[in-house]
Amino acid sequence: xxxxxxxxxxxxxxxxxxxxxxxxxxxxxxxxxxxxxxxxxxxxxxxxxxxxxxxxxxxxxxxxxxxxxxxxxxxxxxxxxxxxxxxxxxxxxxxxxxxxxxxxxxxxxxxxxxxxxxxxxxxxxxxxx
Amino acid sequence: xxxxxxxxxxxxxxxxxxxxxxxxxxxxxxxxxxxxxxxxxxxxxxxxxxxxxxxxxxxxxxxxxxxxxxxxxxxxxxxxxxxxxxxxxxxxxxxxxxxxxxxxxxxxxxxxxxxxxxxxxxxxxxxxx
DNA sequence: AATTACGTTGACGCAAACGTAAGCTTGAAT
DNA sequence: ATTCAAGCTTACGTTTGCGTCAACGTAATT
Numbered sequence: 001x002x003x004x005x006x007x008x009x010x011x012x013x014x015x016x017x018x019x020x021x022x023x024x025x026x027x028x029x030x031x032x033x034x035x036x037x038x039x040x041x042x043x044x045x046x047x048x049x050x051x052x053x054x055x056x057x058x059x060x061x062x063x064x065x066x067x068x069x070x071x072x073x074x075x076x077x078x079x080x081x082x083x084x085x086x087x088x089x090x091x092x093x094x095x096x097x098x099x100x101x102x103x104x105x106x107x108x109x110x111x112x113x114x115x116x117x118x119x120x121x122x123x124x125x126x127x128x129x
Numbered sequence: 130x131x132x133x134x135x136x137x138x139x140x141x142x143x144x145x146x147x148x149x150x151x152x153x154x155x156x157x158x159x160x161x162x163x164x165x166x167x168x169x170x171x172x173x174x175x176x177x178x179x180x181x182x183x184x185x186x187x188x189x190x191x192x193x194x195x196x197x198x199x200x201x202x203x204x205x206x207x208x209x210x211x212x213x214x215x216x217x218x219x220x221x222x223x224x225x226x227x228x229x230x231x232x233x234x235x236x237x238x239x240x241x242x243x244x245x246x247x248x249x250x251x252x253x254x255x256x257x258x
Numbered sequence: 259a260a261t262t263a264c265g266t267t268g269a270c271g272c273a274a275a276c277g278t279a280a281g282c283t284t285g286a287a288t
Numbered sequence: 289a290t291t292c293a294a295g296c297t298t299a300c301g302t303t304t305g306c307g308t309c310a311a312c313g314t315a316a317t318t
Contacts, residue, residue: 009295018276019295020276028274038283038284055235057189058189059188061189072243083251086247090247101230101234103188104226105230107198108223108226110201110202114215118219150306167266169265
């Protein structure tokens with residue numbers, strides 16, 4: 001792949017967000033697109049960061065939390081101290097995610113029940129007609 | 130159970146939130162505690178609603194979304210029209226939840242990778258000493 | 259009587275995550 | 289030459305979800 005780039009509206013369209021949102025992410029230091037003249041030019045890495053930020057948003061993370069997670073992939077941590085601290089951070093994040101999965105499963109189970117009641121109720125009505 | 134009731138600080142403590150938060154939920158119409166004189170008195174149903182609201186929050190739902198989900202359990206929907214509409218709503222919510230689970234699994238997989246790299250790096254260092 | 263603990267009602271404050279509008283530039287198309 | 293879409297900056301506005309006083313009431317304790 002020959003260093004594919006994207007305009008701001010390319011990415012806005014792809015992800016279903018506004019250009020304002022993308023510029024806002026830059027304002028907050030979440031991405032750092034290059035410039036071609038005055039225009040922003042996004043590369044594959046920028047695109048992935050946005051994708052991961054949006055994934056974080058979908059599960060209720062703040063922008064900063066998403067960035068924190070993304071930055072875990074950054075291998076610029078070298079000393080033992082930092083590595084241990086990173087492992088702790090990962091453990092905490094993992095615990096949160098597992099709780100979230102449980103919450104989701106609980107809610108899904110609830111929806112199943114409600115749906116059954118709905119269908120039972122509709123079934124009765126059909127039988128009546 | 131003889132209609133157990135709770136004070137505002139009972140619930141605040143149990144759920145690790147502030148009394149301000151609970152009053153805020155009431156302000157927004159999410160709960161409707163009785164009054165004993167001037168003081169709020171919460172029953173089991175109020176307590177469950179708060180619990181479900183907090184569960185919603187953990188997976189990134191807004192307060193209103195949580196309430197919408199909670200209200201699905203309310204069996205005061207009778208006509209066929211409403212039941213079909215409710216089934217649609219459930220389907221959409223279920224789809225969202227399933228996407229969230231996928232997002233969480235993806236993120237967990239990412240954390241696994243990062244952790245392995247961490248431990249590999251720490252392992253090397255131990256071998257050096 | 260005074261302190262302490264817990265409760266109440268305003269009311270203002272605040273961070274997060276954008277929306278929205280104004281006004282200017284720039285390159286491409288008619 | 290002009291129009292038009294797409295981009296830019298600046299800046300104020302909005303919603304959500306509480307935090308944080310202030311000022312007061314009530315009930316039990318010392």
